[in-house]
Amino acid sequence: MNDDQNNNSTHDSTRNNGPDMTETMNEEAPKTISEAEFYRKSRRSFLVGGVTAAATAFGYRGLLNQEAAPGDNIPTTLRSGLEWNEDVWSRLFREGHTAPTYSPSQSSVLRVNGRHGIRSDIDLDAWELQVQGPDGEVWGTHQLSDIQALDRHEMIIEHKCVEGWSQITTWAGARFSDFADLYSDQGAADHKFVSFVTPDEDYFVGFDMPSALHEQTLLAYDMHGGPLDLDHGAPLRLATPLKYGIKHIKRIGSIQFTNEQPADFWASRGYSWYAGL
Amino acid sequence: MTTDMATDQASDLDRDSGSSAPSGDDTGFDQSAERRAVLKHRRGSRWAHWINFPLLTIMIYSGLRIYWADLRNPVGVGVGEWHLFDLFPDSVNEALGLERKLARGLAFHLTFGWLFAINGLAYTIYTLVTREWKQLKPGKGALKDSIGVILHDLHLRKEEPAHEGNYNAAQRITYSLIIFFGLVALLTGFAIYKPTQLSLLTNSLGGYEVARKIHFFVTIGFMAFFVIHILQVARAGFGNFWSMVTGYQLEPKKPESRSEKGQNK
Numbered sequence: 444m445n446d447d448q449n450n451n452s453t454h455d456s457t458r459n460n461g462p463d464m465t466e467t468m469n470e471e472a473p474k475t476i477s478e479a480e481f482y483r484k485s486r487r488s489f490l491v492g493g494v495t496a497a498a499t500a501f502g503y504r505g506l507l508n509q510e511a512a513p514g515d516n517i518p519t520t521l522r523s524g525l526e527w528n529e530d531v532w533s534r535l536f537r538e539g540h541t542a543p544t545y546s547p548s549q550s551s552v553l554r555v556n557g558r559h560g561i562r563s564d565i566d567l568d569a570w571e572l573q574v575q576g577p578d579g580e581v582w583g584t585h586q587l588s589d590i591q592a593l594d595r596h597e598m599i600i601e602h603k604c605v606e607g608w609s610q611i612t613t614w615a616g617a618r619f620s621d622f623a624d625l626y627s628d629q630g631a632a633d634h635k636f637v638s639f640v641t642p643d644e645d646y647f648v649g650f651d652m653p654s655a656l657h658e659q660t661l662l663a664y665d666m667h668g669g670p671l672d673l674d675h676g677a678p679l680r681l682a683t684p685l686k687y688g689i690k691h692i693k694r695i696g697s698i699q700f701t702n703e704q705p706a707d708f709w710a711s712r713g714y715s716w717y718a719g720l
Numbered sequence: 721m722t723t724d725m726a727t728d729q730a731s732d733l734d735r736d737s738g739s740s741a742p743s744g745d746d747t748g749f750d751q752s753a754e755r756r757a758v759l760k761h762r763r764g765s766r767w768a769h770w771i772n773f774p775l776l777t778i779m780i781y782s783g784l785r786i787y788w789a790d791l792r793n794p795v796g797v798g799v800g801e802w803h804l805f806d807l808f809p810d811s812v813n814e815a816l817g818l819e820r821k822l823a824r825g826l827a828f829h830l831t832f833g834w835l836f837a838i839n840g841l842a843y844t845i846y847t848l849v850t851r852e853w854k855q856l857k858p859g860k861g862a863l864k865d866s867i868g869v870i871l872h873d874l875h876l877r878k879e880e881p882a883h884e885g886n887y888n889a890a891q892r893i894t895y896s897l898i899i900f901f902g903l904v905a906l907l908t909g910f911a912i913y914k915p916t917q918l919s920l921l922t923n924s925l926g927g928y929e930v931a932r933k934i935h936f937f938v939t940i941g942f943m944a945f946f947v948i949h950i951l952q953v954a955r956a957g958f959g960n961f962w963s964m965v966t967g968y969q970l971e972p973k974k975p976e977s978r979s980e981k982g983q984n985k
Binding site for chain 2: 472473474475476477478480481484485488489492495499503516517518520521522524525527528532535536537540542543601603604605606607608609684685712713714715719720
């Protein structure tokens with residue numbers, strides 16, 4: 444420390460040359476120093492560097508060895524990192540901002556990439572969609588024709604998977620916001636979250652309400668010009684360019700409006716709960 | 721001693737060595753017999769460099785785990801449809817333990833990415849404020865001169881390459897490029913992280929798939945840089961490496977400069 448003071452005091456002459464930042468920075472670090480000073484600096488740097496490197500290594504090891512919270516699969520610090528990201532990007536969410544759309548010639552049948560929740564047998568004619576309030580009370584049940592009675596919207600979007608691949612495809616269906624309007628008496632849209640679960644309850648996703656009510660979030664029943672097949676989530680699935688494919692739940696069995704952050708299949712396996720794009 | 725200091729003050733570069741005289745006196749060292757150490761890297765650059773090293777390592781490693789998650793359409797090395805090998809060969813994937821670690825890869829990448837960005841921005845501001853960027857800016861004819869450097873380094877040409885300040889033409893181009901790569905990595909990273917919310921950015925970079933490719937090739941660029949950088953630093957010797965820690969490099973012993981000093985006395 445003494446050396447720095449020495450350097451500063453003898454550098455007053457440099458300061459007089461000009462008040463700009465370069466000079467100010469220069470006077471902290473003389474251009475040449477004596478051999479003795481060099482070795483003194485060397486020892487100090489060795490200590491500072493060694494302690495910093497050791498602390499970094501120790502911290503990193505600690506992070507790797509950190510236990511995941513119950514119901515999670517990644518260290519708590521990393522989960523905090525993901526949650527911090529979610530906070531940033533949900534604050535930056537703009538209601539009117541839409542994802543780019545594409546031309547029909549670019550569209551193709553989407554790759555089938557996950558069968559969680561659709562492995563069990565299903566009788567499509569007997570399928571029903573159940574709607575619940577925050578305490579699990581049943582608000583109503585719907586047939587596919589109820590959804591198809593709502594305004595039909597078509598969008599050609601680029602579907603993105605957390606794995607890295609992407610594909611442009613066409614979706615058609617009802618806006619989730621129009622569906623939520625059916626329950627305006629119950630104040631459905633005023634809740635913070637929506638939960639979607641498959642009939643066998645093997646797959647489930649949670650949505651923040653702003654993303655769910657976005658105009659490009661569809662309860663889809665058509666894909667690439669035809670009705671959904673079973674592999675793609677017949678009779679009804681989610682499609683939205685606001686979220687990764689892991690949130691596009693296939694074969695929706697029930698929808699719940701709630702104020703508690705709903706469980707999410709992949710979030711409990713270490714992925715971001717928000718999974719926003 | 722006094723004459724020594726007087727001659728030192730004659731040149732601009734040596735002026736500062738006067739400041740070390742008092743500390744030299746403190747320890748009772750005889751200045752005239754001393755070698756001097758020359759400032760090579762200021763504190764801000766050194767910290768930015770050493771903070772960046774583990775951060776970039778984490779970013780590349782976690783990034784490769786994300787890349788591994790979809791190997792159905794890997795980037796290959798070859799001509800057209802014909803690939804000599806795909807990136808990366810299974811042996812590399814196994815050796816690095818990339819398999820089935822997508823969730824961790826994403827969590828690391830998206831958490832430490834902020835720190836990487838903050839450190840990069842801090843360094844950029846620092847280098848602008850202190851005008852250190854002038855040290856790195858390639859001069860006129862740098863591209864041509866850098867060929868001379870490469871030929872020299874490969875022992876194909878004897879002439880020592882010229883260098884102003886710390887760096888020769890090839891180093892200036894490489895270091896400037898690697899900082900630019902950092903910016904590209906950051907921008908393409910955000911473009912593929914938030915392609916809907918930042919759709920303007922993603923589109924201006926050529927779309928999601930293009931941005932993703934650029935992001936990948938920039939990573940390959942970082943890896944190639946790392947290998948060459950390590951080889952060159954090893955070649956330059958410990959004194960050069962250590963100057964990135966202390967900031968200073970001890971001058972080599974020069975018999976002729978000593979006799980000059982002797983003459984002054």
